[in-house]
Amino acid sequence: MKKKVEALIQNVWFELIARWVLGAVFIYASFHKIIEPAQFAKVIYGYYLFPPATINLIAIILPFVELFCGLELLLGIYPRSAALVLNLLLMAFIAALSINLLRGQEFDCGCFSFSEKGYTYSARTLLIRDIIFFCAGLPVIFFPVHRKWCVLQSGSIRNNIH
Amino acid sequence: MPVRSIISEVALLLMLAVATAFFVNYFSPNGISLVGQWDPNRGVISAAPQTDAIFHELELESPETAKKIYDGGTAVFIDARAKSFFDDGHIKGAFSLPLGEAGNRMEAFKNKFPHGTYLITYCSGRECDDSHQLAQILLENGFINVSIFIDGYPGWTAKGYPIEKKG
Numbered sequence: 001m002k003k004k005v006e007a008l009i010q011n012v013w014f015e016l017i018a019r020w021v022l023g024a025v026f027i028y029a030s031f032h033k034i035i036e037p038a039q040f041a042k043v044i045y046g047y048y049l050f051p052p053a054t055i056n057l058i059a060i061i062l063p064f065v066e067l068f069c070g071l072e073l074l075l076g077i078y079p080r081s082a083a084l085v086l087n088l089l090l091m092a093f094i095a096a097l098s099i100n101l102l103r104g105q106e107f108d109c110g111c112f113s114f115s116e117k118g119y120t121y122s123a124r125t126l127l128i129r130d131i132i133f134f135c136a137g138l139p140v141i142f143f144p145v146h147r148k149w150c151v152l153q154s155g156s157i158r159n160n161i162h
Numbered sequence: 163m164p165v166r167s168i169i170s171e172v173a174l175l176l177m178l179a180v181a182t183a184f185f186v187n188y189f190s191p192n193g194i195s196l197v198g199q200w201d202p203n204r205g206v207i208s209a210a211p212q213t214d215a216i217f218h219e220l221e222l223e224s225p226e227t228a229k230k231i232y233d234g235g236t237a238v239f240i241d242a243r244a245k246s247f248f249d250d251g252h253i254k255g256a257f258s259l260p261l262g263e264a265g266n267r268m269e270a271f272k273n274k275f276p277h278g279t280y281l282i283t284y285c286s287g288r289e290c291d292d293s294h295q296l297a298q299i300l301l302e303n304g305f306i307n308v309s310i311f312i313d314g315y316p317g318w319t320a321k322g323y324p325i326e327k328k329g
Contacts, residue, residue, distance in 0.1 A: 037187065037194045041209035045200050045289075052200035056209055059194065064183035068175055081171035154171060160164045 008139070015143040018136045019083070023073030025133065026066045026086060033063035047096050048105060065089070073140065076150030080157055083140035090134040097127045202288040206312050220297055221312050225321045228282065228311040232323070237280040242296040243315070249328035253284065253318055261285075261292040264299050277304045284311040284318070 008014055033040040041059035044050055050058065065085065072082035100106065101123045144156050155161035187193040198209040205221065222228045231237050232253070239256040241248045248258040259271060275281070281300055285292040297308045311317075319325060 034186065036192060037190075038192065038209040041194060041198055042207070045207060053197055055200055056194050056196055056198045059209060060187045060196075061180055061183045064179040064186070065176065068179040068182070072175065078171040078175070081168055081175060084168065085172055085175060154167065155164065157168070158163060160167055 009142055010144060012145075012148045015139050016148045018139045019073045019076070019079055019147075022083065022086065022133060022136045022140065023070045026070035027074070028070075030063040030067040030070065033059070034067065037063070047100060049096055049099065062089075076147060077152045078154045079140055079147065079150065080143075080154055083137045084157065087134055087137040087141065090130050090137065093130045094127060094134065097123045097130065101127065206288050206291050206294065208291055220308060220310050222282065222309050223312070225311075225313050225317045225323065228284075228313070228318070229321070229323055231280075231282065231309075237282045237309075238275065239311070240281050240283045240296065240300075241315075242283050242285040242292040247286070247315075251319070251325050251327045252315065254324040254326045256284075259296065261296050261299075264296055268299070268303055272303065275305075278307060279305065280307040280309070281305055282309045282311050284314040287314040287316040288312055290314065 037056075037059045040063065041055050044055050044058050066089070069082040069086045071077075073079050073086075106123055141157050144158065146161060147153060153161045194209040198207075199205060200207050205218065205223075222231070232239065239253045241252050241256045241258045242261045242264075243252075243258075244260050244262070245258060248256075248260070252258070259267060264271075281297075283293040283296045283300070285296075293310050293312070293314065297310050300308050313320075315325075
């Protein structure tokens with residue numbers, strides 16, 4: 001079993017697909033947040049977890065962190081660090097969603113601008129989705145040898161490659 | 163573990179992302195302020211975008227104020243929520259004009275209500291700004307007497323004021 005996992009982690013095609021899928025997902029995810037930051041800010045408010053002074057800053061910055069991480073993964077520019085940042089973000093998302101699930105809290109303001117555009121969410125669905133993305137980030141972070149189609153290799157979390 | 167290499171890569175990534183984020187937000191027509199209004203006790207929550215639809219001077223600050231106008235019988239209450247919410251319950255005598263349908267139904271609405279009619283929009287309370295957006299649309303369509311009841315349907319029902327349901 002351990003050997004199979006190691007073989008999978010060292011498979012260049014597996015790493016490439018995980019990297020591209022993760023990159024594409026986060027570029028796509030960042031798009032609507034960048035176009036409509038006011039709506040995204042409302043989503044953040046809906047978690048009832050963040051200090052009011054930080055909500056707009058998160059809404060402004062977070063989508064671009066996702067976008068740049070996604071681009072770095074697609075182009076192969078320091079992919080280990082991009083995947084590491086995304087996995088740290090995903091850990092934060094998973095924690096936030098879990099807290100709201102435990103609290104039984106789900107934000108729905110009953111607003112047109114929210115519900116009609118698909119901003120209402122099921123915390124359970126998002127949680128499962130984020131766990132899958134987190135797992136997809138692991139082979140990118142731990143990939144130990146030269147990656148395929150990569151502009152700037154840099155290596156894995158364990159060692160540098162030049 | 164090559165900590166220094168990773169820290170410098172992450173720092174470069176974050177600096178680029180943060181700089182681009184502020185640059186785009188500053189020049190985007192949909193850009194938002196650095197700090198929003200997220201306290202429902204102070205009014206309707208909003209990221210206070212640079213092109214904000216919120217007109218604070220039009221807001222009725224309490225259910226009591228809205229009820230006084232309601233009792234005066236001079237105003238028409240306009241429900242900005244989706245039709246399903248309206249059918250489940252609304253301010254008695256209110257007219258349904260869901261924000262999402264306001265564009266399509268505006269001509270019929272104009273034929274029904276003269277431009278001088280006192281219109282009070284409302285939606286689902288202080289976590290919802292549909293009533294503000296609807297008020298803006300009404301003003302753009304020539305209605306000159308528009309107010310916004312910011313506590314909306316939840317604030318109205320909490321006071322036990324008259325409501326009605328479909329059927």
